[in-house]
Amino acid sequence: MKRIYCLLFGLVLSLPVLGQDLYFPKRNEVWKKAETRQFNFKTDKLQEAVDFAMQNEYSGSRDLRRAILKGFEREPFHEILGPTKKRGGPAGIILKNGYILASWGDTQRVDMTFSVTKSFLSTMAGLAWDQGLIKNTDDKVGSYIWDGTFNGNHNSKISWEHLLQQNSDWSGELWGLKDWADRPAKEGGLDDWKFRKLNEPGTVMEYNDVRVNVLAYSLTHLWRKPMPMVLKQELMDKIGASTTWRWFGYDHAWTEVDGVQMKSVTGGGHSGAGLFISAEDMARFGMVFLNNGKWAKEQLISEAWITKATKPSVPNINYGYMWWLNQKGARYWEGVPEHLFYAAGFGGNFIVVDQENGLLIVTRWLEPQKVGEFVKLVYDSF
Template identity: 70%
Template sequence: MKSVLFATLLVLGSITAVAQTFYFPQRNADWEQRPPGDFKIDAEALENAVRFAETNEYSGSRDLRIAIVKGFEREPFHEILGPTKKRGGPAGIILKNGYVIAQWGDTKRVDMTFSVTKSFLSTVAGLAVDQNLIADTGDRVVNYIWDGTFGGEHNSKITWEHLLQQNSDWSGELWGGKDWADRPPREGGIDDWKFRKLNQPGTVMEYNDVRVNVLAYALTHVWRKPLPVVLKENLMEKIGASTTWRWHGYEHAWTEIDGLRMKSVTGGGHSGAGIFINTEDMARFGLLFLNKGRWKSEQIVSSSWIQAALEPSKPNVNYGYMWWLNKKGDRHWDGLSEDIYYAAGFGGNFIVIDGENDLVIVTRWLEPDQIGEFVEKVHAALK
């Protein structure tokens, strides 16, 4: 009996030791830093990666209204509908086991983060599943949202999973945005796009902000409260995030629930709005996911949700529940682990999570097509 007890204590002790290797920063306290050498990481090679990020700044205008209009100029009817903010310069932070081993730029500056917002939105859906507000992501959304948003033969087939994986081909208009006008094909014209044959939900992925905003709208009605409040109370407060982040919707995107008028937020900054946040709060969010949804002793997001969110979708092996996956597909970073996953936003905003090496990499305003090389340079320092 004593030997069994001793063995049990050894196992529990080893689990505790593993858990204690992660550092979790307190709110409004200096984030503890460690020299890269403490983790047998080449400091010079890591500094080389940082210099790469600093010298490969996103080439678009720092006036993001200009950058947004230019970036989406092909879209008919595109306009700025929500708040924007002039951005800062390149910034970033690299965590090893939760400790800062490198940082650059102004990591406390609040900037737009564009489609990185989608990974936060996905997590709000995960919290709804964890709290049984949504029974299963395979459920049809029309069984929860019956106001006509998911009416009709096609839209009524759409499940929560289809929306999360961006393969629903939801058809309609929300807040003045038409699904067919969002990132239209390079060939054809308005009539071709409007009257196209719809794809069976779950068969074709299409990155589409109108449909992402439909997900945000549906989740607002499921939670029966504004999503920024949901995120704040159920996650951001618990990980000690600052009080500076904001989640905006379009100026006219109001809905009424239980007699209360509330804003329906966006899943990105395609037409303005989305999450405005600093680099350090992004790193906290990444650290939560690195530790499989656990912050210190509290399980904030279930590990089962994170596992589900990182399952490759059938139409696109590089996409899960609004997280990009480094699987062998069109967006694979050669030479790097297939277990790496990341949030990505317009203008070069990224949260990269590498569980194999206990790394979180946040970089902002990096030329987007340089992200793979940047991560390779970070990993070169590990060797």
């Protein structure tokens, strides 16, 4: 019975999409709201979801410097190394076919977005793959980056895919941060962790920002440009994003390419830095993935890349190329479609993409363990 309901629900939600173009706002255009009866949903039920998001604000301090230090206090040597910013209150947008069904909070406020940045970083790899800078994601990164970052019996085995799926177990130090000190295992002492046996690349996923930043460093040298410049030129300008977003690295994370000093950015913010962006610009980014790589009729990211990026990895069925997947695993959200995928960041920052139903959800500063319940409330309104 549950499966029949889900199939019928998917059909009902999908019906308005048929024969109808998606709406893509121009730069600085006031985002259009859905007209009355344009889509079939229950307004009161959707308001319940919005109220839930407003009432379940992330419990950490609005002073994100304090929230970061508290959230990662068990990490040895942890400190703030890049910019931080005090955050606003809960905010978000729910879009159907690009039209606003509901919004709350200040959707134009620029805030830190933490590990949502990883999905942007993954996209920089996708653009490189589309343009032939990366021939194959199974290629060893050491054949592209030969400065010693991928030397040694273990690191030399690491491919682009391993970095993108966070299962490389890259071992070393970058910008003064040691890989083993980032989210160390709870069992055993630090000395045991430092001298642990390394996992074969591709076999075990470990969420680790040092290794994500190794990917950012590698892509900086691959593109021969800072990642914010690539993001701006290849994507954000083309989708009409505002001029307010910024992508930071650690204060001392400078590298030289072609005689030019450039900052190597981070893929998260748990030592500061990362992407600072508004909910509306997050929604524009999400719309590209909702439309299988297109902004309006312009193909910006290939469909082939999005398919690769949202394919479950072998060690973790809920993780692709720095996108989370709603498969039946440890991160499964009950009562919502399994085909959706999402970007997720510390403090309750999410971009949820449902291509099949034309539904896009951006929510900020929602208590993270409440997000599955919130998303289900959104789907219950249809």
